């Protein structure tokens with residue numbers, strides 16, 4: 001019987017079988033950020049333990065740093081400075097590299113790690129952050145852990161992990177115009193529930209996935225965790241190898257040749273058996289927007305808010321009623337036309353260069369509607385520089401978007417900046433939970449092009465129907 | 470780590486689907502690089518009608534007797550989904566929660582519980598609904614060694630748990646210490662692994 005890529009990567013990293021479906025796995029890369037990494041480093045220090053391979057650990061300052069021009073260690077988040085300074089101090093002491101404020105490589109950890117060639121195809125990579133699965137887009141086995149586990153990975157270069165079940169999600173056919181990776185993953189979660197991937201490592205495959213750019217594959221994998229999956233990945237191909245080539249921490253010379261030879265073998269066997277298979281016909285996917293407070297509360301942008309009365313499961317029905325109440329919506333409301341107060345393009349889901357290009361193409365020659373606060377936060381300072389080199393920042397700024405320094409920013413509310421209570425925001429981020437973007441803020445998840453189109457319209461809008469009412 | 474063996478206490482019903490870690494401990498409640506004091510911020514947006522002034526919301530279950538300081542929570546499916554923040558578990562721990570019963574858990578949260586001496590206990594959804602409906606308040610006795618949940622009328626519900634998690638909780642093990650005992654195995658693996666994948670080393 002053939003093996004899946006997930007099984008192959010698992011086996012090559014297995015240090016010991018601990019019985020009962022649990023293995024000790026070798027970890028190639030550990031990434032940290034100031035929010036949770038500080039706790040991991042502090043924990044280790046308190047126990048008097050050393051970091052075993054500091055050269056394979058990296059720290060990004062991203063979560064609570066300000067994204068205003070001219071920023072320093074001071075933050076709008078109360079107490080944020082202490083996180084930044086304590087993390088810097090602990091990482092320096094441990095000999096771990098930092099992509100710090102002021103460094104032109106700083107940015108959101110999941111954007112920086114592939115961009116710098118730290119995440120590589122076939123490598124295991126962990127970070128105390130749930131969206132670590134983003135790096136699965138390169139064919140890495142990457143997953144989020146807690147701070148205690150991060151300390152374990154730093155001290156031992158291994159983790160004790162229960163073998164996940166395997167799932168393949170096959171995206172068949174081709175994506176319609178105006179539909180992208182964000183719509184694919186929202187559509188999947190809406191169809192199978194936010195718990196649909198629970199216990200699984202998922203391989204995203206099929207012609208539509210092959211056709212995606214490497215960056216779009218990262219968007220797809222980013223939200224595997226919103227599907228409750230342990231992680232998600234896409235088998236590396238020629239596009240991936242091309243994308244990784246020449247990145248600062250990627251192998252070079254002879255090592256590059258050896259790496260490529262290995263990466264070319266990283267696919268699931270034709271007769272590999274998965275514990276579960278899901279097929280999605282891409283012709284069915286439309287630009288998708290969430291209406292509620294779970295990523296599963298998503299419908300085509302042309303759709304309506306569903307009626308909880310139609311739901312058999314009482315728990316799900318109750319959750320929907322709460323969501324309607326929080327979002328200030330009623331069953332049957334159309335999404336198109338819902339007036340918005342804010343538009344946000346950023347986060348580890350959709351803040352890479354290709355996302356900014358796609359949004360800028362819509363903004364070009366247009367203006368953000370009156371009363372809408374629109375913000376773009378590039379995922380890294382490298383993305384920002386690349387965007388500026390093409391003049392994208394001008395398109396954003398001329399349209400009326402704020403153009404920020406990179407970081408997590410208003411993807412989540414840390415006590416600093418937010419959109420405000422009851423404000424309705426269309427956002428390219430990944431979580432629409434209650435209060436995620438600020439106390440009482442109502443978040444509608446969507447693709448960057450849908451966010452851009454909505455910002456122009458002043459209400460939720462279909463990116464395929466630009467300029468229409 | 471504190472051992473978990475047996476626990477008898479009030480089980481507070483918080484039966485909502487997909488209770489995420491942002492709800493358990495909102496971001497702005499993670500104020501210091503420390504685990505201490507996080508219990509006050511636990512469920513802050515639900516627990517307080519005015520979060521800043523810490524004015525309690527009387528409707529929230531943990532603000533009502535006898536549920537105040539309940540050591541057991543009974544939650545809905547996918548409990549602890551979302552952000553990986555271990556602060557969610559530290560907040561529960563600081564508040565005094567020792568066991569969360571739910572039909573399923575967010576994977577990272579579940580692992581974090583085990584590493585901090587909190588038992589993530591999986592029961593089928595109908596069993597939890599029955600426990601909630603059967604008695605108010607519901608008092609449960611959880612025996613980890615025997616893997617049972619007992620109600621005051623003597624009904625016993627069995628549950629399963631991965632053996633490694635069970636051992637970690639029963640013994641209050643330090644996971645890093647346990648793994649470091651295998652350091653020679655790790656080192657010999659590393660040598661062979663490096664020879665096969667030299668590009669992953671700097």
Ligand code: SF4
Nearest residue numbers: 131347348408411412
């Ligand atoms: S951008 Fe948002 S989701 Fe991504 S790592 Fe930062 S806070 Fe988390």
